[in-house]
Amino acid sequence: MEIKILEELLNKPFNDIKPYYIGIFVKGKVIVSKYIKKSEKLEDYFSRMVERSLEIDTAIKNFNAEFLFSEGKDFSIMIYYITSEIAIGIIHIGKPNFSLLKITAQDLARELKKYEKDLLIYYEEYLKPTEEQSCLEKENYQTDIDEPEKVITGQFGENIQKKVNIPEDILKPTEDVSQTHESKENNIIENNLSSESNAEREYNAPSINETLEQNQSEESLSDIDNILNEIEKEFIKIVGPFGKYLFKKRKEKFFRKDNANKFSVLIFVQSLVEEIPEIKKRDLFIENTKKFLSSL
Amino acid sequence: MAVRYTEILEEFIRDSGADGAVLVSVDGLAIASVLPSTADEDRVAAMGAAILSLGERVTSELRKGNLEQLYIKGSTGYVIFTGIKDVAVLGVLAPVNAKLGLLLMEIQRTIKKLEQELG
Numbered sequence: 001m002e003i004k005i006l007e008e009l010l011n012k013p014f015n016d017i018k019p020y021y022i023g024i025f026v027k028g029k030v031i032v033s034k035y036i037k038k039s040e041k042l043e044d045y046f047s048r049m050v051e052r053s054l055e056i057d058t059a060i061k062n063f064n065a066e067f068l069f070s071e072g073k074d075f076s077i078m079i080y081y082i083t084s085e086i087a088i089g090i091i092h093i094g095k096p097n098f099s100l101l102k103i104t105a106q107d108l109a110r111e112l113k114k115y116e117k118d119l120l121i122y123y124e125e126y127l128k129p130t131e132e133q134s135c136l137e138k139e140n141y142q143t144d145i146d147e148p149e150k151v152i153t154g155q156f157g158e159n160i161q162k163k164v165n166i167p168e169d170i171l172k173p174t175e176d177v178s179q180t181h182e183s184k185e186n187n188i189i190e191n192n193l194s195s196e197s198n199a200e201r202e203y204n205a206p207s208i209n210e211t212l213e214q215n216q217s218e219e220s221l222s223d224i225d226n227i228l229n230e231i232e233k234e235f236i237k238i239v240g241p242f243g244k245y246l247f248k249k250r251k252e253k254f255f256r257k258d259n260a261n262k263f264s265v266l267i268f269v270q271s272l273v274e275e276i277p278e279i280k281k282r283d284l285f286i287e288n289t290k291k292f293l294s295s296l
Numbered sequence: 297m298a299v300r301y302t303e304i305l306e307e308f309i310r311d312s313g314a315d316g317a318v319l320v321s322v323d324g325l326a327i328a329s330v331l332p333s334t335a336d337e338d339r340v341a342a343m344g345a346a347i348l349s350l351g352e353r354v355t356s357e358l359r360k361g362n363l364e365q366l367y368i369k370g371s372t373g374y375v376i377f378t379g380i381k382d383v384a385v386l387g388v389l390a391p392v393n394a395k396l397g398l399l400l401m402e403i404q405r406t407i408k409k410l411e412q413e414l415g
Contacts, residue, residue, distance in 0.1 A: 042357040049350040056368055059339035063370035070366035241324025241345035
């Protein structure tokens with residue numbers, strides 16, 4: 001599947017109703033989008049909104065979400081769910097017109113349904129790696145001693161750069177899409193560089209060996225529980241309301257068999273760090289949690 | 297206090313024909329709820345607060361004022377999330393054949409009551 005096909009599919013609704021923004025999302029990640037005025041923040045917030053809204057089918061049994069709609073005096077937002085993983089997002093500026101947005105989304109959904117498998121494959125190949133990578137790290141966390149150190153020093157950039165290794169011959173985006181991908185990639189790289197330099201500048205963290213030497217005895221689980229509680233509070237402060245759920249979900253995956261120890265906590269925190277999209281907030285989270293981590 | 301909130305939610309469900317309702321703090325924690333067994337209180341609460349908050353950020357980026365309410369339509373019904381000032385979110389589950397006009401009116405009435413209680 002070429003991205004160009006999806007772009008062409010977006011052209012019709014874009015020309016017909018002139019939305020401010022229209023995009024195709026798989027599991028909350030933008031595959032292609034068209035917009036009147038580019039705003040990365042807007043796309044980021046909207047993507048996360050789509051991603052969170054997909055949770056409705058797990059929050060309520062047999063709900064089978066069809067669409068989300070919201071309107072104000074001068075805008076309307078529609079998220080139309082093609083499947084429980086694929087959605088169309090439309091932001092329209094002007095007098096709200098629910099019926100128009102719904103019909104437009106339905107038409108586009110019918111076309112996109114033909115590419116359902118391709119969209120999921122595309123997601124798996126090009127957008128999922130960060131998650132896969134973090135899962136791999138989770139599985140190997142006890143043997144990989146370098147990773148906890150990255151958390152403490154904020155050097156998590158290398159991993160993130162790997163995720164956007166998309167072959168050029170497969171992706172043949174037209175102007176908007178290539179701009180989106182390039183700017184995202186640049187952003188990620190820039191963010192990594194800035195986070196590394198920030199970490200170097202602001203933070204003289206103890207190495208993992210120093211941390212371990214401070215306490216060779218068995219960790220007290222209750223201490224670790226307390227630390228996890230404090231980390232949860234910091235995470236919710238940074239991420240917002242969904243942080244509670246996200247933390248709980250991640251914690252369940254990480255600490256299945258009372259296996260909480262200093263290594264797993266550090267790797268766990270790294271996985272939380274990767275959930276924070278904004279680099280400044282990542283740095284703030286690391287800064288706020290380092291006192292708990294260094295007490296391990 | 298939570299008992300009072302629960303009473304308000306129960307009264308709302310009785311008057312509007314909704315299936316359930318949950319009052320959520322802005323940090324995504326359920327303050328009070330009367331939900332059917334098919335709904336996971338924690339998830340509905342966290343998700344409602346999160347998407348309303350993200351929706352507000354979207355409209356703020358657009359400079360189009362506040363996003364006060366949104367609804368999700370499913371094959372078995374509706375979920376309607378409404379912001380209560382900046383302090384809470386009211387989530388309502390309604391059946392697919394709900395009379396939306398009546399429901400929205402009852403939601404506004406309930407929000408006024410909850411606003412008074414929440415101060």
